[in-house]
Amino acid sequence: MERPETNNQNPESPIGTVKGPGEALHEFTFIAPDPERQLKNGEFVYYTAPVDGGERRILGRITARAAVKLFPDTFMADPTVPPQTVAAMLGYESEATELFELTVTVLGYYDERLNDFTNPRVPPQGGAPIFIAEDEWLTALLSRVRRGELGSAHIGDLLSRDPGAVPVALDVRDFTGTHLAIIASTGSGKSYLAGVLLEELMMPYNRAAALVIDPHGEYDTLQQTQNLPQFRDGSYGPKVRILRPDDLRVRISSLTLPDLRYLLTNLSEKMHYQLGRAFRYAQRTWGEDKYTLEQLYMAVREVGDGAQAEENPNDVDPTTGALIWRLGAALGGSGIFHDFENIELDELFQPGMCTLVQLNEVEQRQQQVIVATLLRRVYQARIDTQRGKLQREDRNHLPFPVFCLLEEAHNFAPANADAVSSDALKTILSEGRKFGVGVGLISQRPGRLDSDVLSQCMTQCIMRITNPIDQNRIAESVESVGRDMLKELPALSKGQVIVSGASVNTPLMLRVRTRRTEHGGQDIDAPDEWRKWFENEQPARAADNALLLEKELERDEDGMLWA
Amino acid sequence: MTDQIGAIVNSNSHIDYVCQLTGPLERERQPATDAYAFGAFVAIDLPRQPSAAQGPPAEPPSLIGVIYNTLLVNPNFTNLGPRLTSYAEQTVFSPDLIDETAMLVGILALGWHDGARMQQGTPRFAAEVSAPVRTLTPGEVRQFHRDTGGSLTLRYAAALLALNNPLVPALLLEIIDRLESIFPREQALLHVMRDNVAWKSIVRPAG
Numbered sequence: 222m223e224r225p226e227t228n229n230q231n232p233e234s235p236i237g238t239v240k241g242p243g244e245a246l247h248e249f250t251f252i253a254p255d256p257e258r259q260l261k262n263g264e265f266v267y268y269t270a271p272v273d274g275g276e277r278r279i280l281g282r283i284t285a286r287a288a289v290k291l292f293p294d295t296f297m298a299d300p301t302v303p304p305q306t307v308a309a310m311l312g313y314e315s316e317a318t319e320l321f322e323l324t325v326t327v328l329g330y331y332d333e334r335l336n337d338f339t340n341p342r343v344p345p346q347g348g349a350p351i352f353i354a355e356d357e358w359l360t361a362l363l364s365r366v367r368r369g370e371l372g373s374a375h376i377g378d379l380l381s382r383d384p385g386a387v388p389v390a391l392d393v394r395d396f397t398g399t400h401l402a403i404i405a406s407t408g409s410g411k412s413y414l415a416g417v418l419l420e421e422l423m424m425p426y427n428r429a430a431a432l433v434i435d436p437h438g439e440y441d442t443l444q445q446t447q448n449l450p451q452f453r454d455g456s457y458g459p460k461v462r463i464l465r466p467d468d469l470r471v472r473i474s475s476l477t478l479p480d481l482r483y484l485l486t487n488l489s490e491k492m493h494y495q496l497g498r499a500f501r502y503a504q505r506t507w508g509e510d511k512y513t514l515e516q517l518y519m520a521v522r523e524v525g526d527g528a529q530a531e532e533n534p535n536d537v538d539p540t541t542g543a544l545i546w547r548l549g550a551a552l553g554g555s556g557i558f559h560d561f562e563n564i565e566l567d568e569l570f571q572p573g574m575c576t577l578v579q580l581n582e583v584e585q586r587q588q589q590v591i592v593a594t595l596l597r598r599v600y601q602a603r604i605d606t607q608r609g610k611l612q613r614e615d616r617n618h619l620p621f622p623v624f625c626l627l628e629e630a631h632n633f634a635p636a637n638a639d640a641v642s643s644d645a646l647k648t649i650l651s652e653g654r655k656f657g658v659g660v661g662l663i664s665q666r667p668g669r670l671d672s673d674v675l676s677q678c679m680t681q682c683i684m685r686i687t688n689p690i691d692q693n694r695i696a697e698s699v700e701s702v703g704r705d706m707l708k709e710l711p712a713l714s715k716g717q718v719i720v721s722g723a724s725v726n727t728p729l730m731l732r733v734r735t736r737r738t739e740h741g742g743q744d745i746d747a748p749d750e751w752r753k754w755f756e757n758e759q760p761a762r763a764a765d766n767a768l769l770l771e772k773e774l775e776r777d778e779d780g781m782l783w784a
Numbered sequence: 785m786t787d788q789i790g791a792i793v794n795s796n797s798h799i800d801y802v803c804q805l806t807g808p809l810e811r812e813r814q815p816a817t818d819a820y821a822f823g824a825f826v827a828i829d830l831p832r833q834p835s836a837a838q839g840p841p842a843e844p845p846s847l848i849g850v851i852y853n854t855l856l857v858n859p860n861f862t863n864l865g866p867r868l869t870s871y872a873e874q875t876v877f878s879p880d881l882i883d884e885t886a887m888l889v890g891i892l893a894l895g896w897h898d899g900a901r902m903q904q905g906t907p908r909f910a911a912e913v914s915a916p917v918r919t920l921t922p923g924e925v926r927q928f929h930r931d932t933g934g935s936l937t938l939r940y941a942a943a944l945l946a947l948n949n950p951l952v953p954a955l956l957l958e959i960i961d962r963l964e965s966i967f968p969r970e971q972a973l974l975h976v977m978r979d980n981v982a983w984k985s986i987v988r989p990a991g
Contacts, residue, residue, distance in 0.1 A: 295980040302972050310973060312904070312939030 235350030290320035374421035397659035405684030425454030472563035622657025630662035823958035853890030953985030
């Protein structure tokens with residue numbers, strides 16, 4: 222990263238004067254008239270201090286703002302008489318009618334060796350000037366990577382500055398390695414932000430191998446990246462593959478015993494025991510990953526009570542019968558679980574390709590099993606490939622890191638319930654970094670998301686959250702966001718996001734950039750749809766009815782009248 | 785220009801003067817009671833400055849003040865002994881006794897007139913003993929309360945309130961009431977100020 226200008230040559234005039242130390246050790250306060258309303262919460266300011274024999278700019282973030290001089294309330298008794306007029310009548314004609322005390326949390330100077338901010342622990346002198354950090358300097362300082370560089374994801378710009386003035390790019394290396402969480406309430410733009418992130422991952426400078434678990438089927442519009450020139454570079458063009466529920470296949474033999482137990486609800490102790498024995502019997506007899514549903518039925522019968530079952534298959538004991546019935550109901554009737562077919566990993570993952578696994582219309586337990594199976598297979602494939610167990614010609618050979626984005630993550634790792642996908646997710650979140658499996662979790666209910674899972678995501682994108690339970694969960698699980706930032710959560714508008722953690726140098730409040738593709742997660746415009754019904758559907762129905770009326774009615778053999 | 789109502793006889797500070805009203809033996813026409821009423825604006829003549837002598841100003845310089853207090857001086861008060869002359873005969877037999885009975889008014893200087901224009905604020909120059917005092921005409925009061933931009937100004941209000949005198953809130957209310965009739969267009973602005981003073985001096989102490 223380029224070293225920012227650190228000499229004490231300030232072309233701009235100071236915007237405030239240091240008053241003294243703040244409440245905490247790393248805080249100080251300064252006084253400023255701020256007539257141009259520049260000093261917003263979250264704005265970056267700096268002072269200069271001697272560090273290692275030279276003057277350096279010490280950056281800080283404004284965390285509180287309080288008025289120390291305001292017009293008396295009584296001057297505002299008549300809305301038609303501005304308080305300035307009253308003050309002017311009394312002889313106070315100055316425009317400096319307000320004064321603010323601002324609290325600043327010191328971040329420090331950027332240490333290129335540590336790749337982080339270092340607080341020099343040199344407090345500013347009382348009366349020292351405070352400057353507002355310039356756009357260019359901040360741009361260089363806040364993001365670890367520059368926009369458009371290899372490994373950058375430009376998701377927006379600094380909220381406290383003019384649109385586009387300070388673009389911020391996340392470090393893709395960090396969030397694909399140490400995971401990402403996007404947390405926001407409904408309608409605050411989390412799918413939009415995820416869309417922006419996926420666009421960046423598909424850019425020629427990233428060419429990621431990404432997979433999106435999309436329970437609502439709202440990422441279809443990412444297909445447009447294939448046709449947009451911004452995403453092309455030479456021979457490179459991103460691919461977007463959509464797997465609809467009909468295309469999904471999970472081979473029955475790839476399900477683990479916990480998967481089966483999870484899919485078959487209300488199993489008795491005896492059924493659990495028998496299912497376990499049957500599962501092991503099937504694996505032993507036909508080999509791991511090589512048996513069918515019919516063979517699983519056979520295994521259940523084999524290990525079931527009563528040898529008479531073999532002689533008379535219709536006379537099975539009740540446990541065996543119930544287990545087979547449950548297996549049939551869960552696996553037999555589903556179009557997803559299949560005897561032989563399975564989605565191959567090389568169909569799902571490829572650098573420069575984004576696969577959208579749409580799980581709409583799939584029952585939630587099945588969704589969890591599909592996700593658990595998928596994550597487990599990806600993780601195992603990466604481990605085996607890394608360790609050299611799999612070669613290029615092998616089926617699950619996965620010689621590149623992958624990134625999986627999970628929408629509605631609270632369904633896959635719920636807080637107070639056991640879901641079969643929770644364990645697979647937790648394993649990847651804690652160990653995936655070593656093997657290049659990155660996970661991005663998107664949730665609108667962090668309160669319902671497992672706190673371990675949330676705290677393992679080292680980059681957090683938090684948008685508007687008004688529910689206090691959800692706010693508390695964020696405060697508990699997300700250490701990198703300070704209390705001052707969390708206070709902003711209910712006040713954030715649509716498309717504004719707090720980004721913190723590994724991918725940025727300091728917690729930031731950003732304005733999410735405009736998407737290059739269309740946004741697919743918009744709500745249905747109900748009044749418009751109703752109006753269309755009257756314009757199109759109702760006349761069509763009326764015409765159909767008119768046709769029917771013209772026909773003569775006939776009576777069938779049961780005596781019913783038909784047109 | 786109005787008639788003289790009295791002369792400065794004493795001062796308590798740079799802006800606080802005592803004026804003795806013209807007595808019955810000094811002039812034929814006594815000042816009207818309105819002229820020295822509480823809140824009446826007056827002018828105290830200032831000596832001409834030598835520097836200003838080159839170009840004769842239109843009017844002599846003066847302090848502009850307001851009457852904020854009234855005191856009666858009666859040397860006969862507490863003198864309960866018998867007197868040989870009736871009050872009607874005193875003007876003949878003991879005129880000095882009549883002369884010593886006086887009415888004093890306190891004047892706070894709120895600004896000055898330098899000969900060319902009027903300004904509000906603490907005046908640089910002080911009045912002298914025996915300086916004549918006269919009331920301001922309504923035109924002069926209006927002029928005194930207009931700044932150079934033509935806006936209504938009440939710069940002295942803060943200085944008055946800072947005096948911490950129990951009569952000041954009532955004085956300000958009286959002044960504002962007078963100004964409301966002189967400046968009908970600025971009534972809303974004056975109302976805000978009046979309500980502010982009234983709240984602090986009437987409602988808050990009683991609450």
